[in-house]
Amino acid sequence: MEYKREKPVSLKIMESLAKRGELTPKERQYLQQLQKGFAGERVFDQMSTQLSKNCLIMNDLLLQPDASNAFQIDSLILTNKAIYLYEIKNYSGEYCYGEEMLLKLPNFKVSNPLIQVQTTKNKLILFLKELQYDIDVKAYVTYVNPEFTLFNAPRRENILLPTQLNKHFTTLENQSIPLTAFHKKIAADFAAHQIEPTPFKNDIPNYSFSDLRKGICCEKCNSFHLELQRIKYHCCSCMYERSINSALLASIKEYQLLFPDNNLNTEMLFRWCNKAVTKKRIRRVLNTLL
Incomplete structure (x- = not known):
């Protein structure tokens, strides 16, 4: 069983700004970092699909304990024996490899993710104690890119390199037995303490x-070069075709994403769509959201 991963809000906003505005080199680098991070999480998701219903996968958890600050978990797998936490x-x-820093050759340094994952593990253990659960927690820094090499890496159980992932999930699957009401209650409590x-x-x-x-915009390639027909649109850039209402709905949701404090009204959305569709169509699509 799996809780699907959604694209992060920051990434959605940055992709929209890249499409509708001009980003500085620094802002574009930030967008690329977000895209790469999300792509890595999707790789992990694909590899973990081999796990059966005896495991419960929860992605992108932002948990708010009652007695401490919120903390974030990339992926968590709940099994009968333990909770597996993945950074x-x-x-x-x-x-x-370095105990405090990783050095990307020739001279770029990043913090060792083991420090981050240990901090997250400690917060999760305290959170479980607050909820009065006694269950083992295992935490891993998980490197998913096959083009990643880590020299001088210690043989530590909490580091998973790309070549070790399939074996890790196979072992997890072979050891898993059906979850009990106890484990399902843990998952329910996690869901109850999750914040946006x-x-x-x-x-x-x-x-x-x-x-x-x-x-x-075209829903496939983000091009603004559309030929609008009576019911559908034709993208002149990638030849994609779909209903106009689908693209209009996507544009309205994009407006909501960028301007969450603004009220939705037909006149503003008419301007947002560059008057490409009628106000009557906008009102009709808008009614599906209200």
Whole structure:
């Protein structure tokens, strides 16, 4: 059983700003980091699909304990024997291991993710204690990119390299037995304490309605070069075709994402869509959201 992973809000916003505005080199680098991180999480998700219903997979948890600060978990797998916590990294290239820092050759340093995953593990253990659960917790830094090399890596059980992942999941599957009501109650308590993530505002560039390009985009390639027919649209860039209402709904949701504090109204959305569709159509699609 799996709780599906959603694209992070920060990534959605940055992709929209890249499509409708101009990003600085630093902002584009931030977008690429978000995209790479999400791609790595999707790789992990695909590999973990081999696990049966005897395991419960929960992704992108942002847990708010009653007695401490919220903390985030990339992926968590609940089995009959233990909770497995994964900090997923999509690093590529050649790195040298260090207790405090990893050195990407020739001279770029990043913090050792083992420090981060140990902190998260400690927070999870305290949270389980708060909820009065006694269950073992195992935590791993999980490197998913096949083009990642880690020189001088110690033989430690809490590091999973790309070549070890299939074996890890196979072992987990072979050892798993059906979950009990006890485990399902843990999952329910996690869900009850989960909160909605908010974007890291310091990393999101300032933007306004007037700054952004208006129009309806192709849902496949994000092109604004659309030929609108009576019911469907034809993308002149990638030849994709779908209903106009589908693209319009996507544009409305994009507006909601970028301007969550603004009320939805037909006139503003008419301007947001660059007057490409009628107000009557906008009202009809808008009614499906209200």
